[in-house]
Amino acid sequence: MKPLSLIRRTVFLQAAAIASCLLISPTAKAHMAWLATDDQGHAILWFGESPQDRTYHMPAPIAGIKLSGGPKSITTEAVDTETLIGIRSINPLNAADEIAGHVTYGVYHGTKLTYHVEHLPLRAPKQWPVEPRSDAPLQSIVTLSSGGGLQVTIVANGKPAEDVQVKLLGAHGEEKASAKTDIAGIVTFKHDVVQPGLNAIVAGMTDEHGSGTLDGNKYNSTTDYLTATFRIPGEVPAAKPAEKQPQRPDMETDRSASIVPSELPELPEELTSFGAAIAGNTLYVYGGHTGNAHSYSTEEQSDRFWGLDLSKGKAGSWKQLPGGPSLQGLALVAYKNRLIRIGGFTAVNGLGEEHDLRSQASVTEYNPETETWTDLPELPEARSSLDAAVLGDHVYVFGGWRLDGQSSESQWHQTAWSLDLSQPEAAWQPVKTPPFKRRAITVAAHDEKLFVIGGMNSDGKPTTRVDVYDPEQQTWSEAPSLPGSGMAGFGAASFATGGKLYVSTMDGLLHRLSGDGQRWETIAKGPLARFFHRMLPTGENTLLMVGGANMQIGKFTRIDQIQIH
Template sequence: MKKLTRTFLLWIASGVGLAFAASTAEAHFPWLDKAADGKVVLFFGEDLTDRTYHLPESLQAFPLQHHQDGQVTDLNLVAVDTDAMVGLQSADQAAAGGLVYGEKVYGDFRGSTLVYYVQHFLGADPQAWSKLSAEGEGLQVSLAPADSGLAATVLWHGKPLSDVDVKLFCADGHEEASKTTNAKGMVAFTKGDLESGLNALMVGLTEPASETPKRAASMNYLTATFYWEAESAAGAAEKADGTKKVGSMKKKADPPIADSGVAVVASGLPEMPAELTSFGAAIAGRTLFLYGGHTGSAHSYSTAEQSNQLWSLNLDKPAAWEAVSTDERLQGLALVPAGANSLLRVGGFTALNAEGEEHRLQSQDEVKRYDAEKNEWTVLPSLPEPRSSTAAAVIGNEVYVVGGWQLSEGKPNWLKTAWKLDFAAAEPKWTAIAAPGFQRRAIAVAAHQGQIYVIGGMTNEDGPSTATNVYDPQSNTWSEGPSLVGDSMTGFGCAAYAVGGRLYVSTVSGNVQRLSADGKKWEIVAEYDPGRFFHAMLPDSGNSLLMIGGANMSVGKFTELDRVTVADSE
């Protein structure tokens, strides 16, 4: 199943397509829910799990109304800002039934007026929902029971809207189904599509400018939430096509292969000195180094929320982390070993804005080498173009840099190039390698058997990916490898490294996968909970890997280091 992410925000409405770019406000939507204390809450996030992003200024007053039995009541909303939720909540408990509805103009976006609509159907009775509507309002859905599950009718100013995509998401943010409305504006979701608990529908509509009547172009987006009570756990667990649903980030349909010899255990090492994601990590000699990274809350970027610290941990005598150096504030960088006692730092991006200001994110072309014995940085030739959300791997004395994009305070430029540099040369310089033939970021890059593997990530068109691509330095050619096991989110922000002659990947789906000996497939060899992404996985020895940092959408960031133990593979 797909996870709702920025790149999936592509909606087809009346033959007009609209794609949201990857900047902050563009990737988020308002959502409604009824909290455990009975109050209605409104938050602004990428999906139902993303509840700590601050409301844009234009949405900080978002009028909501309760509709029931022909009566309309304004809700009194108050701001809330906690570790678990940032947004608005009703001052009083919500009614047991009825419909909560609201609409708010976000403002001008690329010459059009951007308008958000929200709905929440109270209670859990589809028959009661069928009698609810916000009459005469803009974009909304009406819900009614159906033999197969639940019918949804999309209305635009009270009239059915045909040929519009309606996407269904579960509480974890996975896309469970996508249907297109018929001539009556209706779609039906089966009981297998729906998941017990909180569900959400999303609809998008673009309206062109009109002279008669005089009307500006508009982009309209609706999220409608409701709680579904499945008739039985078994019945709700199977879709119409017979496949099993995935109700969380962990893929249950593919258990680890028997006797894999791989396990994930606590490492016993000191916790990280800070909560970090999108940081650089490398082991040089017997020292683990961490550089930079994001320290703030999800989707909030500023100078103060980026680390400029280089940390080290002696793996032979792991008493405590040591702060050894500071330099530029970066995240989305690559860090690789460049000999027994040195590191190579490549690219990344810097947030030029202060906290609370509009994001100004700038990819960097800087490349530096760190000498651990001298505790000093040396400038190396810059990348041919600024690059962040990238990754790198080393074969011999050459570092290969692949993937990423170029941020320059505007629309990102997804990069099509890849480069190598001989850091041992007297006059090192960047040399282009064969163009990869793909554009991906948030990838894992690893060296294995003399080749460079590029795994997972996010594509510039289709969202998260499980693809594997392989570069052969001898022939300067690319080939396709096997896809990771799991839904598309499995590859997003994954981490990979080879140890014991085998290549391993750890994923946000909560599993470790190993490339088969013949290189033709990935196999799940261990599971862990909760899964991580935007983390690192590095070899501690010939038969273990360290899983470091990162985050999980449900529990936040990790400071614990886990160990992936590997039996002899060769």
């Protein structure tokens, strides 16, 4: 995984130090612009330390903000009372319209400072908008789960913003929780920090390379703050145990499978975005990310290669085998008791340094009998965040992008390739151009076809789309999308066994493609929801869930077993 751009996104507290310079008292908290509605339905905006601090002086630039409710602009007037100093809309607003606006304060200490404000409409949380606004350079999408938890997506310039610190403030203005967005721009807050009343989120972003001139004043960086307020009605219900949480109708499981902890030894280290395959009776794991979320460096990337003899069951132990380059976002597939390692990216920067991530074109074959690696023809393009699958004697590679160090933007690939593994002199051959550009996909061979499942598209949006390539006909078609929201397809895992295709998604659900290929059947919910993991079959009715992470819990070393009933 790589940040969506090479702009450095600083944590909120670092950015808040700039805003605190605006205050009279150097010991005071940072002041922000806040937007809400009053009891009569008027929009109100003020400048204070929290949503409850409404009588601080309103700076003139902030008072000049342009607000809109839905497609309409909002006319405002100044307000100066004992309970509110700020601005208020002249007329009450439609309670169904989301209210928003942004305003540039000016250049302060060399940075251009901009405030973005939002307020969700006064209606049930299930009716809150779930699509980003087209006219907002920085915005949030807030949804309340059935268990009372909160999911916040930060969107910058139409794309998910990674590595942004988001704070959740409670009904009394107190900080309840804080977390960084993942690669899909999402943070999740548990039910126990969400409370009835006016809640708020605060996020800050700094572009240290942004420069220009504003009103004759030069700036060398830009800082943007976002505040969004929303009301949680009534008493938030306590969260139910994960396995008993109600699912949406399209997510009901038919209980034809179960997911339980296996008796196998745990992984020797925590890993995401790694390669894994089973050849013979051995489970192999190569490379992967070992560090904190959104942090990439040579110290946080594995070059290790592990093997576990599955025939020994719980008595087995992991053996470190001859490794190679540090890689993540790679593919590892099995072919006739051998292993094929394909692509991935290498971090060449040190811990804490600016990310310098470089996709690789290398393809190598591992022989378990001699414990040696042999180079195969390189991919025609360096590629990472890809996936691959073997069908017959050919390995097929789909998806991914090229990362090329600090100064270049990522290049999304719309090419696909195959290699005949039965021919020593074979070269990579182009596959008919896919009708997509996606990465963080999962690929599986099923019914003599290749299924390219989920991932993220080149617009930076996760997707549940499923595309199918028929090598015999050299044609592409589209299969039913995975159940659930777009995030369900991000960092999923798939494999076919026993004549059935299975997909494990980040919401903890296991899906199976119906026999006629016209729908997905949700057949189990696991105790640990994972993404950027691997799912591998050990028989026609059993699969293993290996590695990966959960956005709330973190990385896993436990191996789960899927049993098809």
